[in-house]
Amino acid sequence: MNKIILSLLLGLLPIVSHAEQGLKLDHVRIDLSDQASLQRGARIFVNYCLSCHNAAYLRYNRMGHDLGISNQLVKQDLLFATNKIGDRMRAAMPAADAKKWFGVAPPDLTLEARYRGPDWIYTYMHSFYRDPKSFSGWNNTVFPHVAMPFVLYGWQGEQRAVFRNVKLVSHVMENGKAVTEVTEERVFSHFVLAKPGTMTPKQYDLAIRDLTNFMVYMGEPAKLERIRIGVYVLIFLAVFLVLAILLKKEYWKDVH
Amino acid sequence: MQKIIAWIDDRFPLTKVWNEHLAQYYAPKNFNFWYYFGSLALLVLVNQIVTGIFLTMNYKPDAALAFGSVQYIMYDVSWGWLIRYMHSVGASMFFIIIYLHMFRGLIYGSHKQPRELIWIFGTLIFVALMAEAFMGYLLPWGNMSYWGAQVIISLFTAIPVIGNGLAQWVRGDYVVSDATLNRFFAFHVIALPLVLVALVFVHLVALHKVGSNNPDGVEIKKKKDEKGIPLDGIPFHPYYTVKDIVGVTVFLMVFAAVIFFAPTLGGKFLEHDNFIPANILSTPLDIVPLWYFTPFYSMLRASTTDFTHGMLAIFTMLVAMLAFFTQRGFRAKFLSVAIAGVLLLGMYTLEAKLWGVILMGSSIVLIFFLPWLDRSPVKSIRYRGPLFKGAVIIFVLSFILLGYLGTKSPAAVDLFWFKNVLWAQGFTLLYLAFFVLMPWYTMIDKTKPVPERVTLK
Numbered sequence: 001m002n003k004i005i006l007s008l009l010l011g012l013l014p015i016v017s018h019a020e021q022g023l024k025l026d027h028v029r030i031d032l033s034d035q036a037s038l039q040r041g042a043r044i045f046v047n048y049c050l051s052c053h054n055a056a057y058l059r060y061n062r063m064g065h066d067l068g069i070s071n072q073l074v075k076q077d078l079l080f081a082t083n084k085i086g087d088r089m090r091a092a093m094p095a096a097d098a099k100k101w102f103g104v105a106p107p108d109l110t111l112e113a114r115y116r117g118p119d120w121i122y123t124y125m126h127s128f129y130r131d132p133k134s135f136s137g138w139n140n141t142v143f144p145h146v147a148m149p150f151v152l153y154g155w156q157g158e159q160r161a162v163f164r165n166v167k168l169v170s171h172v173m174e175n176g177k178a179v180t181e182v183t184e185e186r187v188f189s190h191f192v193l194a195k196p197g198t199m200t201p202k203q204y205d206l207a208i209r210d211l212t213n214f215m216v217y218m219g220e221p222a223k224l225e226r227i228r229i230g231v232y233v234l235i236f237l238a239v240f241l242v243l244a245i246l247l248k249k250e251y252w253k254d255v256h
Numbered sequence: 257m258q259k260i261i262a263w264i265d266d267r268f269p270l271t272k273v274w275n276e277h278l279a280q281y282y283a284p285k286n287f288n289f290w291y292y293f294g295s296l297a298l299l300v301l302v303n304q305i306v307t308g309i310f311l312t313m314n315y316k317p318d319a320a321l322a323f324g325s326v327q328y329i330m331y332d333v334s335w336g337w338l339i340r341y342m343h344s345v346g347a348s349m350f351f352i353i354i355y356l357h358m359f360r361g362l363i364y365g366s367h368k369q370p371r372e373l374i375w376i377f378g379t380l381i382f383v384a385l386m387a388e389a390f391m392g393y394l395l396p397w398g399n400m401s402y403w404g405a406q407v408i409i410s411l412f413t414a415i416p417v418i419g420n421g422l423a424q425w426v427r428g429d430y431v432v433s434d435a436t437l438n439r440f441f442a443f444h445v446i447a448l449p450l451v452l453v454a455l456v457f458v459h460l461v462a463l464h465k466v467g468s469n470n471p472d473g474v475e476i477k478k479k480k481d482e483k484g485i486p487l488d489g490i491p492f493h494p495y496y497t498v499k500d501i502v503g504v505t506v507f508l509m510v511f512a513a514v515i516f517f518a519p520t521l522g523g524k525f526l527e528h529d530n531f532i533p534a535n536i537l538s539t540p541l542d543i544v545p546l547w548y549f550t551p552f553y554s555m556l557r558a559s560t561t562d563f564t565h566g567m568l569a570i571f572t573m574l575v576a577m578l579a580f581f582t583q584r585g586f587r588a589k590f591l592s593v594a595i596a597g598v599l600l601l602g603m604y605t606l607e608a609k610l611w612g613v614i615l616m617g618s619s620i621v622l623i624f625f626l627p628w629l630d631r632s633p634v635k636s637i638r639y640r641g642p643l644f645k646g647a648v649i650i651f652v653l654s655f656i657l658l659g660y661l662g663t664k665s666p667a668a669v670d671l672f673w674f675k676n677v678l679w680a681q682g683f684t685l686l687y688l689a690f691f692v693l694m695p696w697y698t699m700i701d702k703t704k705p706v707p708e709r710v711t712l713k
């Protein structure tokens with residue numbers, strides 16, 4: 001163990017991962033003040049993701065409050081896994097069962113947007129493709145060999161991935177020497193929509209934008225409040241600064 | 257009021273302390289920008305302690321609960337997010353302030369006689385602060401917390417013979433685990449804060465014994481009026497209390513701007529990999545410490561066999577030759593050869609990674625010796641010559657670039673021409689050279705005459 005850690009630290013193992021290199025994430029515009037979008041995102045999340053994933057640091061009533069959904073509506077539309085509105089948002093499926101079925105327990109997603117970033121989630125949800133070699137029948141260019149089945153395939157349809165060969169340059173440390181290696185690799189080129197879903201690509205894109213928006217909210221529910229308070233704090237400090245400077249000037253008049 | 261104070265004064269030296277340390281404590285009247293950072297360091301120390309107490313009310317030092325309890329603070333505790341951000345951003349601010357505070361000491365010669373002890377206590381504070389930050393970083397039990405601690409503790413294993421046992425003793429386990437988390441918690445919330453507060457206290461006692469230096473490096477106590485008050489001194493209170501309020505307010509604006517608008521500073525103050533719980537099976541792609549440790553981390557990683565057998569060995573020989581030819585007396589000559597011999601022997605026999613640890617350690621130990629490495633007859637950079645000024649510029653650039661390189665993969669090319677590791681090796685030597693060569697360049701440097709009295713711009 002120690003040897004592995006130490007060699008990791010000293011860079012004896014390859015540092016640049018090949019898979020990570022060719023990848024470019026698509027940018028998604030996040031707008032936390034768009035409550036309608038957050039509400040739509042919440043609905044998607046609760047209906048399609050919460051069956052497997054936890055979002056256990058957030059509570060239903062907090063979400064309802066922040067998103068402007070009344071407790072009544074939360075209870076009616078969003079509460080499946082529990083009947084207490086003050087509960088944490090836990091998956092319907094117990095983690096142990098999920099682990100048995102997928103090989104990996106689906107991770108808690110409350111902080112996913114802070115861990116991976118919104119662009120990653122947004123791209124990930126666009127990047128599932130049919131792969132007969134994989135266990136679930138699905139693969140993902142952003143997360144190769146992902147154990148998650150593509151639950152929104154009815155919406156997006158089925159994508160096929162097209163690959164091409166390229167030369168990759170990577171820098172690795174070998175025996176304490178920095179070495180440059182050139183390898184040929186198969187990298188992702190683009191997707192083809194083999195079987196359309198119930199949504200047009202445009203509609204699907206909007207849905208994923210809403211979902212991502214919601215997940216960003218979920219990663220830090222206090223964010224808007226934080227920024228709002230920050231403005232007042234800074235205004236207060238600015239006024240205080242003027243007074244402090246005047247006070248200092250007054251006292252220091254006689255210092256030459 | 258008067259009566260109450262008199263009552264207290266009969267039992268406790270309230271007025272005496274007030275006068276000696278504030279109302280009749282005379283500080284030079286020419287303090288500039290750089291002199292704000294001492295009081296700011298005090299402020300941030302208090303901030304860390306107060307926010308730390310509130311965090312501890314909800315934090316659970318248990319490997320199974322720690323991560324969740326931190327999220328509980330972020331999601332459920334009223335104002336919990338604010339408290340946590342004040343603490344995490346405060347830690348980074350602390351280092352910014354301390355680095356600037358130390359830099360001030362360096363350029364104005366505040367480490368020089370008679371302030372050597374202030375400097376030494378200060379450096380001890382710096383070491384304690386690094387330990388405090390390192391241990392605190394494990395507590396949220398995120399994946400980067402975990403692997404960062406794993407990597408740094410495994411450094412002990414580079415020590416021959418006792419290394420493995422030592423690392424295990426520190427962790428209390430074969431890997432970083434619940435036992436490690438519990439002891440780090442104990443150190444972070446009580447042991448080290450006590451040490452820090454005690455050190456800050458003696459730092460200030462020593463300061464008030466000799467009095468502050470100033471940007472001119474003139475001893476104000478040498479010129480006093482008939483009442484024994486320094487001619488260039490002004491009472492700390494009210495002059496510097498009102499001035500420090502201005503500094504504090506400006507600092508609070510910066511602090512608040514980060515806390516409220518960019519609390520993670522794009523992953524610099526809170527790393528993305530710390531938003532998932534510690535996982536022994538999943539190593540982050542790049543294990544990178546927080547920014548304030550990256551200069552030292554760079555030095556650690558710079559040490560390869562090529563480096564110890566090449567650049568470092570040559571550097572050691574050059575310094576030894578310089579010492580040999582400039583030292584008078586057989587003993588000194590013999591010593592310089594002997595020390596270099598032992599070092600060189602070590603470089604060719606011991607593992608490079610051990611030298612990484614030694615270099616990193618030396619980079620901090622050398623700071624303690626600054627008062628004696630600096631042979632210049634003048635204190636302030638204002639009256640020093642081009643050699644010292646140049647050395648300071650090179651030193652600061654090396655430190656900043658080492659910090660930058662510490663966040664990058666050693667084998668990649670992020671500056672130009674050479675791989676990062678080569679740059680880091682060069683800057684490590686420049687960092688060391690700043691201290692090791694200091695006795696020579698400060699001695700031959702041309703200095704300007706120092707004025708009798710302080711100057712006001």
Ligand code: HEM
Pocket residue numbers: 290291292293294295297298301354357358361364366367371374375377378379380381382456459463467468469470
């Ligand atoms: C918790 C951390 C620290 C606190 C609270 C602290 C506090 C202070 C205060 C209040 C002053 C007087 C105000 C000023 O000169 O700016 C001071 C002076 C000084 N400090 Fe620190 N300090 C800390 C860490 C350090 C460190 C790490 C060093 C250097 C290794 C250091 C070196 C000095 C020196 C040399 C002076 C005298 C400066 C002069 O007179 O020009 N301090 N400190």
